[in-house]
Amino acid sequence: MDTWKLKTDTLEPYYFSYLGNGYLGIQTSKDGTGAYFGTRSFIAGVYDGEYERIVEIPKWSGIPFFVSDKHPFSDLNKIKNYEQILDLKKAVLLTKYTWLSPRGSIDFDIVFFVSRADPHVAAISYAFTPRQNIKAGLEIFLNASGLENLRVVERGAEEDTVWLEVETSLSKIRIAEASKVVCKSKPSVEEVIEEKSSRLKLVFEAEENKSYCVRKYTVFYTTLDSENPLEDALRKIEECEAKGYEKLFSDHCREWEKIWGRDIEVDDPIVQRRVRACIYHLVSSVREGQDYSIPPMGLSNDGWGGHIFWDADFFMFPALILLFPELAKSIVAYRCRTLEAAKEHAKKHGYEGAWYGWQTASSGKEVSRGGYSDEIHIVGDVAWAQWIYYLATGDEEYFRKCAAPIIIETAKFWASRVTYNLEKGRYEILKVVPPDESVCEKWGKETVDNSAFTNAIAQWNIKTAIKVCEKLGVKYPRKWTEIAEKMYIPFDKEKKIILEYDGYNGHSIKQPDILEMIFPLDYPMPREVTENNFKYYINKPDKELGHSFCPTIHVVAACRLGKRKEASELFKEWDSF
Secondary structure (H helix, E strand, C coil): CCCCEEEECCCCCCCCCEEECCCEEEECCCCCCCCCCCCCEEEEEEEECCCCEEEECCECCCCCEEECCECHHHCHHHEEEEEEEEECCCCEEEEEEEEEECCEEEEEEEEEEECCCCCCEEEEEEEEEECCCEEEEEEEEEECCCCCCEEEEEEEEECCEEEEEEEECCCCCEEEEEEEEECCCCCEEEEEEECCEEEEEEEEEECCCCCEEEEEEEEEEECCCCCCHHHHHHHHHHHHHHHCHHHHHHHHHHHHHHHHCCCCCCCCHHHHHHHHHHHHHHHCCCCCCCCCCCCCCCCCCCHHHHCECHHHHHHHHHHHHCCCHHHHHHHHHHHHHCHHHHHHHHHHCCCCCCCCCCCECCCCCCCCCCHHHHCCHHHHHHHHHHHHHHHHHCCHHHHHHHHHHHHHHHHHHHHHHCEEECCCCEEECCCECCCCCHHHHCCCCCCECCCHHHHHHHHHHHHHHHHHHHHHCCCCCHHHHHHHHCECCCEECCCCEECCCCCCCCCCECCCHHHHHHCCCCCCCCHHHHHHHHHHHCCCECCCCCCCHHHHHHHHHHHHCCCHHHHHHHHHHHHHC
8 A cells, every 4th residue: 555645546436635735725626627526726814704704716727628529527437547646745636547539539647736835836737648630629717707705806818828816805805816828739729808717728739649738837826915916926927937847846845845754654554644644634724934724624625614713723733733833833823813803802792801702714703603602612722722832842932922912811711701609619611612512403502501621621721821920920810720729620429520511411422522621631630530531421422413523532532541452443433534
């Protein structure tokens, strides 16, 4: 088994992956370019709309190919010798197939990469070899049709280049794309400019057994990174041609070689390939020097609006911080940039400090709808990542500028959010949605009282804020110590387990809240209680509700308890993913 390659030789079913460099992401397609299957593409940080949804940018990658008005994928039965490989080591998509066209067979060899060396550049090498003389056409296009939130500002086509600039409807971000085609065989070229697109039509009088290669470069800029996106795109596209495809590709591969210099190596080839696939997909959605964090689907899709959740701070961040601290910084830097929005959110609802919204996007404002905005454990999750970043990097400048203020302001929020139960002499947090959202989705509760995970991370947040204040030599409210000491964590004394929330009756769950207190939170609990929690909750997840967090957390919890054999068995739960 080649542990660097994900491979398919069948057309159905097709599960798309994606190419990305942390700035740009695009879904893969069975044809190798996205000519016929609605391939979608996104740029980090580009959001639009009242609820700030990540923007699908104009289609740019597809290279439609025609013979006698038929294209290769109009009839899948006419595709033979199909093979597609996602080469993780080089971050390149390789697609080969033979098409039995109306005029005879044609072999295709397509190479597609999104440059890691230059975030604004993507390139495709599109080669075809007819086995008889044919007249064939292909197109290069940029197309904003069907994207109603994008207004076309400018479009054009000239000789070997097309360009398109659009603007989002509410956020007023301009996005410019430019594509250039390079082909030594000099086909005839027709320029076509339409209302929301521009394209080039290339026609080849192709000879039998002769290979034809079209190189297509595409460049992207937005007003988030350029004062004149279209001007910069047109300048850069000329640089791409001057540099040449081979140099662009070698530069790209060199950057990925640096990434894989920090690979995780294991003995099992199946596990090795999975580990590399995870690293590839995560790294492809984040870039050094950015402060956009990572949405749940990365840059592969607009699932959940492309919003930023706790997933980034609590699950993606730990996977990055030790191997790629320069990339992990994007996650914590995003929270630093949006701290003022979090403080405004808290103030708006009558609380102190900073309340990070359950779903946020470019502005940092809460953009979720409905009850999940009460999933306030995210406030502690954000602070947790800030502290871990400081511990891992020792970055004192970042600590003083960002991490410390965030940890202190989130502690202020918790101190204003808790309720003191005078009768029982403890602090409680009422009316929240726990990480295990099944309490709402399946069990009909709008909120619960005293979510164990929420209370635990609030307690951690306040204790850590005290450490931070002591390190900085600044005063903190005495009440913080009292709140931390008297924070209530629901506990069944008979079973000696932590309860998911007050009144938890043992129902099935979607999310392993209590085991997440073991890892990543590392909440202190006696060995016996840890063991009891593991045994009690390990079989509680309802697979019909579906969640990939469970296999991850179960395995680590088993490892923490020294249950090597059980951890190995639990790891197999990943097979279905």
